[in-house]
Amino acid sequence: MNKARVQSLWIYPVKSMKGIQLSEACATSEGFEHDRRWMLVDDKGTFMTQREHAQLALFECQLEHSSLIVSYEGDSIDIPLNYRDHEIINVNLWQSSFKAGVVSKEINSWFSERLNIDLRFVQMLPEHKRRRSIAKSPYRFDVGMADGYPYLVLSMESVDLLNSKLENSVDINRFRANIIVSGVGAHGEDGWNEYSIGDAFFKNIKPCPRCVVVTIDQESGEKGVEPLATMSKYRKQGRQVMFGVNAVCIKEGILAAGDTINNHK
Numbered sequence: 001m002n003k004a005r006v007q008s009l010w011i012y013p014v015k016s017m018k019g020i021q022l023s024e025a026c027a028t029s030e031g032f033e034h035d036r037r038w039m040l041v042d043d044k045g046t047f048m049t050q051r052e053h054a055q056l057a058l059f060e061c062q063l064e065h066s067s068l069i070v071s072y073e074g075d076s077i078d079i080p081l082n083y084r085d086h087e088i089i090n091v092n093l094w095q096s097s098f099k100a101g102v103v104s105k106e107i108n109s110w111f112s113e114r115l116n117i118d119l120r121f122v123q124m125l126p127e128h129k130r131r132r133s134i135a136k137s138p139y140r141f142d143v144g145m146a147d148g149y150p151y152l153v154l155s156m157e158s159v160d161l162l163n164s165k166l167e168n169s170v171d172i173n174r175f176r177a178n179i180i181v182s183g184v185g186a187h188g189e190d191g192w193n194e195y196s197i198g199d200a201f202f203k204n205i206k207p208c209p210r211c212v213v214v215t216i217d218q219e220s221g222e223k224g225v226e227p228l229a230t231m232s233k234y235r236k237q238g239r240q241v242m243f244g245v246n247a248v249c250i251k252e253g254i255l256a257a258g259d260t261i262n263n264h265k
Contacts, residue, residue: 003183004261007156010178013068015039015145016049017059024256027200027249030142031150037124039145045091050213057221077110099128141248149246152177153189161186162227170227173218189245196263199253207242
C-alpha cells in the first residue's frame, strides 16, 4: 500500500462536460472546489447529461481567476464564478430536489442554441445545500451536482486490465474520476475504507455503478457498446456493472498529484 499514489486529479465544473486536470486540489465535504457546481436543466428543472445528449462531451471548460470559460466548436462564453443576481429555481437530480440559481438569460440562450433545446444553465449556491443520507457513516453529507457522491476514485491498473480485454482500448477520461491512483493493482481501490491524501481524509462508501456514458468517446461524442459490454462480463454485481469507488471527504484539505495514499483500513 505504501506505493499507492495519486496519478492525477480532475474536476468537472459543468456536469457532463469535459473535465479539467489539476496539479493540486482543495477537497471539501461537497467535492473538489469548483467540481460539478454548474449544470444544464430542461424547462422542468430536470438535469441533463451525456446519457441523453452525448454532444455535451464536446464542451470544453477552463477556469480563470474570476470566470469559467466554456468552449464549443470554436465559440466560447464567459461565466462568472461568483454571480449573485440569480433567479432561484427548483431543480431535480435523480432523487434529489434542491434550489439552484439560473446564471443569466444570455448564457441560457448560448447553450440552448448549440444543443437545439430550450434549457437553463444553473449554479449551485452556498446558501442552498443538497444533502444526502446513507445507511452508514458518515450517514449524512452535502454534495454538489455529481450524480450521488462527491468523489469517484479509480486506479490506472483497473483501466489497464479493462483495456487488455478490449480490441480497441479506451481512455480513462470515459470514467470521469476525480482521483486517479496508481500502484494499487487492478481494482485495489475497491478494498479501501478510510485513507488520507495530503491534508485530506477520505472514506470509500460503495462501488460505482456505470451507465452508458462510458460508451461515449469523449473526443468525438460518438456512442458504441464498449467498454460496457466487456465490463459486464467480469465487473457485474447483481444487475449493475461496478467500476471505481464512490467516496466522501471526512476531513477537508489540500492534496496534489504525486501524493502518497496512507492510512488504509
